[in-house]
Amino acid sequence: MKAYFIELIAHEAWANRILLEALARESSVAERARVVFGHFCSAPDYWLKRVRGENFREHNWWPVFDVAELSARIDHSEQTWRDFLNRMPEPVELQTFETVNQRGDKITFRVVDILTQFHNHSSHHRGQIAVLFRAAGLEPIKTDFINWALERGR
Amino acid sequence: MDELFLRTSAEFLREFYTKIDEAVSRLDESQIWARPNAASNSIGNLLLHLAGNVRQHIISGCGGVADVRTRSQEFAATEGLPKAELLARLKQTVDEACDVLANLDPNALLERRVIQNNEVVLLRDIYHVVEHFSYHTGQIVMRSKELTAKGFGWYKHLEGT
Numbered sequence: 088m089k090a091y092f093i094e095l096i097a098h099e100a101w102a103n104r105i106l107l108e109a110l111a112r113e114s115s116v117a118e119r120a121r122v123v124f125g126h127f128c129s130a131p132d133y134w135l136k137r138v139r140g141e142n143f144r145e146h147n148w149w150p151v152f153d154v155a156e157l158s159a160r161i162d163h164s165e166q167t168w169r170d171f172l173n174r175m176p177e178p179v180e181l182q183t184f185e186t187v188n189q190r191g192d193k194i195t196f197r198v199v200d201i202l203t204q205f206h207n208h209s210s211h212h213r214g215q216i217a218v219l220f221r222a223a224g225l226e227p228i229k230t231d232f233i234n235w236a237l238e239r240g241r
Numbered sequence: 242m243d244e245l246f247l248r249t250s251a252e253f254l255r256e257f258y259t260k261i262d263e264a265v266s267r268l269d270e271s272q273i274w275a276r277p278n279a280a281s282n283s284i285g286n287l288l289l290h291l292a293g294n295v296r297q298h299i300i301s302g303c304g305g306v307a308d309v310r311t312r313s314q315e316f317a318a319t320e321g322l323p324k325a326e327l328l329a330r331l332k333q334t335v336d337e338a339c340d341v342l343a344n345l346d347p348n349a350l351l352e353r354r355v356i357q358n359n360e361v362v363l364l365r366d367i368y369h370v371v372e373h374f375s376y377h378t379g380q381i382v383m384r385s386k387e388l389t390a391k392g393f394g395w396y397k398h399l400e401g402t
Binding site for chain 1: 245246249277278362364365366368372373375378379380382384
């Protein structure tokens with residue numbers, strides 16, 4: 088199932104890139120949308136910190152980036168998560184990571200939950216950016232996973 | 242993975258439904274069918290649309306029940322059911338879909354089937370439903386927050402993690 092998870096990473100990067108291209112053109116929605124964009128683009132980094140055992144407690148969930156910075160974040164997330172998954176032994180989905188919460192309690196995450204969570208977290212917020220497009224009289228960008236899959240004959 | 246994928250998909254659908262229920266329950270009836278502008282959908286439209294998508298792709302596409310969806314009607318509606326009925330119908334649809342997923346032979350996940358006029362691999366089509374549900378959940382939640390000027394506090398638990 089490694090290939091399936093890498094598909095999710097590829098879709099995530101594709102959807103974010105075409106949405107960001109539209110934001111770069113549409114100044115009427117850009118300011119508010121960039122705040123939402125910065126938020127969901129920070130989630131993959133948060134989860135990487137957690138699975139790598141790095142300090143995640145001061146993670147900034149609401150960074151405000153310009154378009155060039157967001158583009159760099161998209162590239163970085165795609166590359167690092169793809170590399171991370173490629174290095175992971177199968178069955179990837181059953182790999183777990185132990186971490187501690189702020190009370191010091193041990194908690195365990197499965198890769199399947201992390202990837203499904205942040206992939207859908209991004210979709211949740213891309214849907215909100217589509218609302219901003221509609222409110223501004225613009226046609227939203229189609230970023231659905233099924234569109235991405237069908238365009239690639241998958 | 243196959244059984245885990247099916248179980249995870251059902252869990253996420255139920256979680257998204259719970260958020261929608263909370264977001265919609267705090268609204269009054271007039272807010273359910275109000276459109277922000279002529280080009281935008283109301284929350285009522287989105288609830289009908291989600292139920293239509295889940296039924297077509299999972300209950301029909303995976304479960305084999307006849308597909309009777311008329312997608313355009315989901316967006317054309319300008320008024321209709323009260324929120325309690327809309328929510329009950331969506332919950333019923335999600336429950337039926339989760340039952341289909343629980344009983345689906347995992348070996349079928351790599352089958353190609355024609356759903357909504359496209360030949361799709363079942364695994365990707367099921368994931369599409371989850372992702373699509375998440376997308377519109379975000380829209381309903383956003384609209385509810387705007388209308389009520391109140392957040393939800395769903396991620397307070399992460400403050401302790």
